[in-house]
Amino acid sequence: MKQLSNRILFLLFIISAAISFLFNSSQVSTIIHDNTKRESGAKTALEFINRMRSYPANDIPRSKFMEAYIKDKTQLRKTNVSIQESEPWKAMGPLNVPGRTISLAVNPQNSNTLYAGAATGGLWRTYNSTNGANWQRVTTGFPTLGVMAIAIDPNDSLNMLIGTGETYGRSQSIGGYVWRTSRGSYGIGILKTTDGGASWTKSLDWTFDQRRGIQDIALNPFNSQTVFAATSEGIYRSYDQGNNWDNVYSVEMAQDIVIHLADTNKILVSTGNLGSPDAGIYRSLDGGNSWTKLGGIPTYTGKTLMDIYRSNPNVVYADVADSLAAIGLYKTTNxxxxxxxxxxxxxxxxxxxxxxxxxxxxxxxxxxxxxxxxIYKSSNGGVNLTTVYGPHVDHHNYAHDPNFNSVLYIACDGGVYRSANFGESYSNIGYGLQSSQFYNGFSSSYSDSNFALGGLQDNNTVVYRGTKNWDRVIGGDGSWSATNSLNDNTVYGSWQYGNIQRSKDKGYSFNNITNGLSGNTAFITPYVISQTNPSILYAGFRQIFKTENSGDSWSAVSNTLDGNEVLSMAVSAQTPDVVFVGTAPVAARSHIFATLDGGSNWSDVTNGLPDRYPMDITIDPNDQNTVYAVFGGYGSGHIYKSINSGNSWADITGTLPDVPTLSVAIDPFNSDYVYVGSDLGVFVSDDGGTSWNDFNEGLPEAVMAMDLNISHANRTLWVATHGNGAYRRPLLFVPEFYLTINMLDFSTSILKGEELSFKASIRNAGNNSQTENYSIEARLIDPDGNEVYSDTQTFCCLGPNESITITFADSYTPQTPGQLSFELIKFGNSQLPGNDTLYQTITVIEASSILQANVQKITKSYSQIVGGTTFNGDDVQKILSLPFKFGFDDY
Structure with missing residues (x-):
């Protein structure tokens, strides 16, 4: 089909209508800045991640994660020959949507080199700090998920120390934040390199207790052999650049370190978070041998971060906060x-x-x-602050460039930004940081290998369209998604707490479909779509809701089950009537429930399953009586199998590592091939779960494999990770003969009077050659049901992995606006029986109905445009759900 040259007009029409809404809506201010009613989404996300790891205990085991990692690397080998010969995982992005970044450091000997630490995505480096070109993940040889601190030797930049673990509390509880809800990723202490990151060794070895975390590392500016570390266990000091450490002051949650630049015996350390005891700013005047808590700073329950004025090191600023609100900015001149x-x-x-x-x-x-x-700037020492627009929200850390006074780098939930004028303006240099944090509920097209979507922590729902730059479409914390198996123009996305939306144009625009949904729900709400009847969807709140009209309306088909929120769901690929759901153990222990009649009756099929978070459920696509469920936590089985619709379960964990297990998928062509994702990556069984093999080649040392999804169109497996974006890899089982078909140059919108033509790419994805002729038909149906175009082509004799492009004869030029139905039919024969049909919708647009806007730049700040409300480009993206990145400049 001819590419739609005027699609930009359609998109500009969307912009124009959206901006008109934006400028005239009196609700915008309430939507964005009703702060009195908001709580931190970070709290909810951290709570979920930690409860699914620790429950039913109050915290994770001290050393289980590292023990499991070592066992996996040394004992669980790749014994399957097909694994050894298969292609490794390939990174798929998104490169344009980095995840939460929590630490930064500039090479003091070469400002072009910048390091960034991700919350659950490891250590990253670019050799072009000006624009962030070519970020690369730095392999450490250890399962470094969160990197909270980075320190580089100013005299020899080959020497570096990094602190691991994203920890916000130690053992305390305040205001609903408890110790198990305040840890983002495992910590293993401090790692050290002496060759610029080529190899790493343990420095402060905490592999025996992954509950601990490092908040800051600071080197003595006159003697870089002397190092201080602010940790969850107190203040540590080393005299040999990390070869040996001593705890010189045991105080909970040491946060930030400032060393006097003229007299390095003078040190300030801020401590405390989430109500930890003795929080405050401590000072040493003898190089860390003794410490005194300072007065002048009010009592606080959050954390305090500091910065020293380099031209007069007696001057230090402290940003002080309670667990929720800030208290204020403080300054000392002595x-x-x-x-x-x-x-x-x-x-x-x-x-x-x-x-x-x-x-x-x-x-x-x-x-x-x-x-x-x-983020704010001040020109009078912090007395007055002015909002600076542009960067993403939630700012975690910063780094000065030691060689250029006005250059400042910031780390936030949206990656890394650079200011060349000390906060007057910022440029996004995070492109290439594949550190986004997917939740469960990833989905892909059944017919288009270049289409998939999923939800990210604080970074929207994102859509893959064949490149590593993904579209951001639905704001907030992206949640579950679903794709119509028969017509992938219809897709579903969502944001937190069950706000489900539907798109009829393959994810370019979305509308709410929550009519009838009500009640409490999990932060990330599950819902599933029937493969055989995609008008039917089920959504899990405390009750189960069902729609039979693609979401136009919903009705409850269950009571509140066990009083818990639903966490996971699966619907049979053979019938929409068979559904399994798992509940999160909040009000009561967890359960698995099942219906075999479309929701009229539900049965508790827990039957001996462990009281852990049921993270994922899948039903065998070839046998609806066979079900798999995987569980979080430690110290119990992690994957269970039932062959009788849940009446009984068998623990098939076997040699899988004892870590939280997050996802499961079954190859629809061979049900013996079962894939499992956990906190340590992906594993596979080729015998229905009797034995397991490591399947991590091409992935980082340790990734949270939050979801697994099979792309039917090209027989590949997606893994959506919580910290390193998405990867894809061919499925291990290769059918004897299997054809994949994709449309080429296909547009779902066209102007009236433009010519439609059709091409298809066909590939033999099997092991055997094609031995018979196959026919494939393309046809168009107008809004009245009349066939207005049809052509059939025949092809033959494709060898294994061989492709062919078919161009259909003639073309069609629509003369009336409306919707055309496109069908691509592959007729079966004895070698591959059965007909397969691909459905698409093509919208014909009247050119005169398009408002030809030309939005090039918005030069007024949004505070002036909408009467006092302040927000940035990311907020516009969230409110309007634009199918492309919206930005503005010249603040």
């Missing part, structure tokens, strides 16, 4: 003897435990950057 409150502005808003900081210009103390949910 290295802590006294403190003065500079402002009381609540930059943290609802996450003082999580994301805020202050930075001062190295040579002009009037220039201050203060950050929290948003």
């Amino acid at each position: 290295f802590g003897d006294t403190w003065t409150k500079i402002n009381s502005i609540d930059v943290a808003r609802y996450q003082g435990f999580f994301a805020h900081w202050v930075a001062v210009h190295p040579t002009d103390e009037n220039k201050i950057v203060q950050a929290g949910v948003d």
